[in-house]
Amino acid sequence: MSKYLPLWPDQASTMAGQVDALYIYLLLVSGVMTLLIYLAVVVLAIRYRRMPGRDAEQIHGSTILEIGWSVIPFGVMLTFFIWGALIYFKERTPPTDATEVYVVAKQWMWKIEHMEGQREINELHVPVGQNVKLVMTSQDVIHSFFIPAFRIKQDVLPGRYTTLWFKATQAGTYHLFCAEYCGTSHSGMIGNIVVMEPQDYAQWMAGGPAAPLADTGKQLFTALGCSTCHRLDTQGRGPNLQGAYNKPVLLEDGRTVVADENYVRESILNPTAKIVSGFKPVMPTFQGLVTEEQLNALVAYVKSLNQPPAGAAGAQNQPAAPPTGQPQKMQVQ
Template sequence: MFQTFPLWPERASTTAGGVDALFIFLLTLCGLMAIMIFIMILVFAAKYRRSRGHEAEQIEGSNALELTWSGVPLIIFMGIFVWGAAIYFKERTPPQDSAEIYTVAKQWMWKFQHMEGQREINELHVPIGRDVKMIMTSQDVIHSFYVPAFRIKQDVLPGRYTVAWFRATKAGRYHLFCAEYCGTSHSGMIGDVVVMQPAQYEQWLSGGPAAPLAQTGKQLFLSLGCSTCHRFDVQGRGPNLMNAYNRPVLLDDGRTITADENYLRESILTPAVKVVSGFKPIMPIFQGIISEEQLNALVAYIKSLNQSPEGTAGTRNTPTGSPTGQPQTMQVQ
């Protein structure tokens, strides 16, 4: 559509059609209202113009008319609100079995790491027809992940994770931009999203040796000495991380929170901020010690300890073995 004179980018995701439909409806509604207002101005100016021999008459109000011009716009605006909210919640709620790709934005590049271990810079390969969940953070300032063909834009913030997801519907190469001014070379922070057929994507994945991200996280977990306190066979000085991801956690201040990606991230970097009930704040701070890529690997490893892990781009993940080799059947303490 509009190949020779594009009015908007190509549609290449499942959400693009809904976003375009709402956008076109809003443009049409605003255009019709503008035309109607100008026509009414001209008609009233001609009909009620000042003329000699005609006295002005007081026009009494009409309850029916006032209810009409108040009720009809209310119904239209509420319809727009519900329509927009449905699109928003759909775009902000990744499917449970989405492929996960960790993203680190920095001045002025995009760094991607697949769960299978492949790393990319300024180029992202994904399979067609697969839900892809982007777990993103910034290494320096605020950036914004924007793929016009997918109709998605998500701010990428330092110090926390933000999430966006898409399902590509058409193979090809699509522009990736940073949509938030991030410094002198902001205009050069661009890239490409390469959408491939599943067979081609599997061939691309097998193109080079790479350890799965969760396996890298496991090795880092051991090298940093995390397994000394976070044990799986007996009670350690730290909480048991088996099946900990996405579960409720009782803190020592009485609050109960969900152990999502941001909680895991915060607990690794600044563990004393949220201390699990029944444990002492003895864990060392790792902020400034590990890189964003290493932090992503640790989070991926902890998530892989769940009995029902998230999917990856090619297949569903399989749980990575516990660092001490024990069967993964223990519950969070």
């Protein structure tokens, strides 16, 4: 149910709970207000409906009531203001111990650069429990760096830095959106915030998991459900990938392309772009659901399907030590 009709966003930063608490307070207060007004209107409209022989009674007003329903709501609003301002103050004052990450926005991508030299595009890896400060600027127009699960947002302007800070609390993958309209592919200027346990993060920083990429890919291939359609026979709803890599493919629209890395990558991220002849565009996109690393792993696995001739058991080819580093958690919102 909640996968199709989510009613509340993930809480994955120290700020999220605080913003939600204030939001719930506002919901309650305004819910009560709305209810009172609706109740008053409905009750009065029914109680004093027009009836023969009953005239309206003229009432001019009441200064006491007027003052009452001006001052009391304003007092309540002041609590909104103060609580909201306190949160905003925290959001806008980065802790001094925060790790810095540089963000450069451009139409239509996010370029991330870690202090350690790691570079990413449309993806930001951060560890749980560490203060992270983003120092952001834009190469062209105004963008806005928005992480709903963290409840934070900051416009990214050309010609100056703006900053944003957070402390992630929950490992997982979360949406990154551009929230300021920026032209043609504004809705494509999205990405993932990948929050990792500190040890995973350290490992990621050190260059990724130690396990052979193709093995990770194979596990993912099953975990993501790819194998249910891309079967190793001709009965699947998707093409059999065995030996498909780097071979020419006839497409539904008559073109022929070579199934190289970019093709495999595109087929995972944008499956309807190039449909193989004889198949239906039924595959869902995995953009946002798989990380760059996972994507690389999947591509590596597809490549590996070219190696063993049909008879040999591919699985036994590489018994391999059990992967020492846990593959990062894949949490889909």
